[in-house]
Amino acid sequence: MAAQRPSHCVTVLGEQYPTDHMTNISPTIVSKLPLKLHTQPSHPLSTLRALIESHFPTYAHLSSLSPLVTPYQNFDLLSFPADHPGRSVTDSYYVNKDLMLRTHTSAHEVEVFERGETKWLLTADVYRRDEIDGSHYPVFHQTEGARIVSANPAGMKEIEEDNERLAAHLERSNIEIEDVPHLSPINPCQPAHDPKHTELIAKNLKLSLNSLMLHLFAGRVGATAQNPLRVRWIEATFPWTTPSFEVEVFFRGKWLEILGCGVIYQPTLDNANVSDKLGWAFGLGLERIAMVLYSIPDIRLFWSQDPRFLSQFKQGEITTFKPYSKYPACFKDVSFWLPEGQGLHENDFCDLVRDVAGDVVEDVKLMDNFTHPKTNRKSLCYRINYRSMDRSLSNDEANSLNAQVVSCLRDRFGVEIR
Numbered sequence: 001m002a003a004q005r006p007s008h009c010v011t012v013l014g015e016q017y018p019t020d021h022m023t024n025i026s027p028t029i030v031s032k033l034p035l036k037l038h039t040q041p042s043h044p045l046s047t048l049r050a051l052i053e054s055h056f057p058t059y060a061h062l063s064s065l066s067p068l069v070t071p072y073q074n075f076d077l078l079s080f081p082a083d084h085p086g087r088s089v090t091d092s093y094y095v096n097k098d099l100m101l102r103t104h105t106s107a108h109e110v111e112v113f114e115r116g117e118t119k120w121l122l123t124a125d126v127y128r129r130d131e132i133d134g135s136h137y138p139v140f141h142q143t144e145g146a147r148i149v150s151a152n153p154a155g156m157k158e159i160e161e162d163n164e165r166l167a168a169h170l171e172r173s174n175i176e177i178e179d180v181p182h183l184s185p186i187n188p189c190q191p192a193h194d195p196k197h198t199e200l201i202a203k204n205l206k207l208s209l210n211s212l213m214l215h216l217f218a219g220r221v222g223a224t225a226q227n228p229l230r231v232r233w234i235e236a237t238f239p240w241t242t243p244s245f246e247v248e249v250f251f252r253g254k255w256l257e258i259l260g261c262g263v264i265y266q267p268t269l270d271n272a273n274v275s276d277k278l279g280w281a282f283g284l285g286l287e288r289i290a291m292v293l294y295s296i297p298d299i300r301l302f303w304s305q306d307p308r309f310l311s312q313f314k315q316g317e318i319t320t321f322k323p324y325s326k327y328p329a330c331f332k333d334v335s336f337w338l339p340e341g342q343g344l345h346e347n348d349f350c351d352l353v354r355d356v357a358g359d360v361v362e363d364v365k366l367m368d369n370f371t372h373p374k375t376n377r378k379s380l381c382y383r384i385n386y387r388s389m390d391r392s393l394s395n396d397e398a399n400s401l402n403a404q405v406v407s408c409l410r411d412r413f414g415v416e417i418r
Contacts (some may be wrong), residue, residue: 012068012095022094025101028354029093029127032139033101037302038123039063042315044290045141045302049123050316052143052284055215059145060120065108067101067125074100074107077271078240086128090345093127093138101127105144105283106240109264112146113272118279119147123286129347133363134298138354141286147204148264148279151197155278159200166207173214178232179206180245187235187243192266197278201263202243205280206233209247209261216289217249240265241281251292259284296321298389300359306390327388329362330398334406335381336415344380344413352408353384357401362387379418 009016010025013033038045053061074080075087085091086103093101102108105122112120123143130136149155170177181187182202189195210231218229230250238244241262248255261282269277287299294313296302301309301321308324338344346366353361361384368381384405386398409415 010095013066017095017099020096022089022097024089024129024351025093025095026351026355028351028358029101029138032125032303033067035303036063036125038125038141038286042310042313043302044294044296044313044318045286047313047315047318048286048290048293049141049143051216051318052123052145052212053121055212056119056121056145058119059147060117062108062112062120062122063124065122065124067127068095068099069102069107070098071100073110074102074104077110077268078106079265079267080239084239090347091129093129103128105142106281109144109146109240109281110268110272113148113269113274113277118149118277121145129351131346131364132350132353132361134300135291137287137299137303138351140299142283143286144281144283146264146279146281147208148269148274148277149201151194151276151278156197156200159204163200163204163207166204166211170207170210170214174218174228175210175214176228176230177210178230180233180235182206183243184235187245190242190263190266193263193278198243198263201278201280205261205263205282206245208280209259209282213247213249213258216293217251236260236262238262240268256288256292258289293318294321297323298362300362300389303359304389308390327390327392329385329387330393330395331383331385332398332402333367333381333383334402334409335368335379335418336409337418338378338380339414339416340377342414343378344415348413349382349409352412353405356404356408357384357386360386360388360393360401381418 008019010019010023012030037043038049040046092103104126105124108122112122121143125139126142127139130138149158182199183189183195189198213231214229232248232255234246236244236246238260241264244262246260247258249258259282261280264279264281269275287302290296312321350364353364363385365383367383370379386393386401406417
């Protein structure tokens with residue numbers, strides 16, 4: 001019989017790590033770590049990754065870095081403030097206080113620059129504690145792109161020549177762009193940068209990403225000569241870039257947020273020992289774009305092993321997903337009193353539900369939040385919607401799963417079921 005691992009350790013990707021007061025990584029999340037959907041041939045996320053990489057053929061293409069990083073890598077090296085909510089155990093998954101699952105591909109930005117890469121794409125699985133519904137999942141996939149050049153006349157000439165090439169390409173293309181200034185009072189140049197250099201870098205960023213939007217969406221979102229692809233730029237704020245922007249594409253009558261980007265924060269480059277460089281970076285979510293391009297209605301489907309899902313896709317081809325039978329839903333309410341003086345974060349409840357029922361849960365909604373006027377005790381009621389994507393779920397199965405949720409809720413948080 002195999003020896004049981006000590007309760008004060010957790011096994012992640014075959015290695016044991018000590019646990020402490022920060023540990024909140026769950027069995028469901030641990031089970032996802034080896035899967036790397038973006039590397040699986042014929043998977044929609046793999047095809048989308050390859051499509052993006054094909055648009056940047058001269059860039060290094062990276063996709064195999066470990067998801068385990070330090071909080072220093074994930075936050076501090078990128079100048080996240082000490083009180084940023086992303087650092088909280090309610091938002092991020094921690095193995096222990098010194099090790100966590102990356103919450104974004106930017107966690108590797110410094111190390112990639114430090115090893116000498118100046119133009120690169122990095123695609124990886126990232127992890128954030130989140131709600132349960134058809135568009136949110138605690139594991140998703142990002143592609144990050146970055147380019148840096150020397151902050152001198154030679155580097156600026158390289159950018160100017162690239163800007164001319166990209167602008168000529170876009171002028172011949174069927175695209176309509178709603179732009180914003182490269183610099184503005186609310187989106188300023190960094191003190192360490194020359195504003196003229198920042199203008200050139202920001203322009204190169206915009207031209208590069210407008211070209212990428214054409215590559216991804218033109219011909220796939222109904223754009224015609226009379227109705228060009230519409231792209232909109234919006235001023236934004238991020239800890240790791242200044243000036244910063246978001247990019248949206250008009251699709252089926254509404255604007256869809258596609259990515260965030262900006263001029264790289266100088267302390268990040270200083271931390272990577274490339275202080276003499278200047279550049280831009282962007283990050284986009286593969287699932288968000290794939291759901292649009294493939295018409296995939298539920299984010300859980302990306303994790304399905306059902307042949308009716310997987311057989312619909314071939315590497316290199318973007319095809320419209322054809323839904324198979326949608327099985328009936330079965331919802332159950334869970335009402336409980338919290339222990340006196342204690343709270344329960346919704347992400348804690350959702351993680352518990354995922355550990356018990358996995359992807360059989362379609363969504364979880366808070367139905368009632370009540371505080372008794374006399375005792376001051378707090379009661380919560382959540383509605384759990386059980387629905388399998390692959391088969392019909394019986395009421396008895398849903399009852400059994402819900403009973404397990406209730407049992408775990410009592411054991412883990414000491415609640416009193418109503």
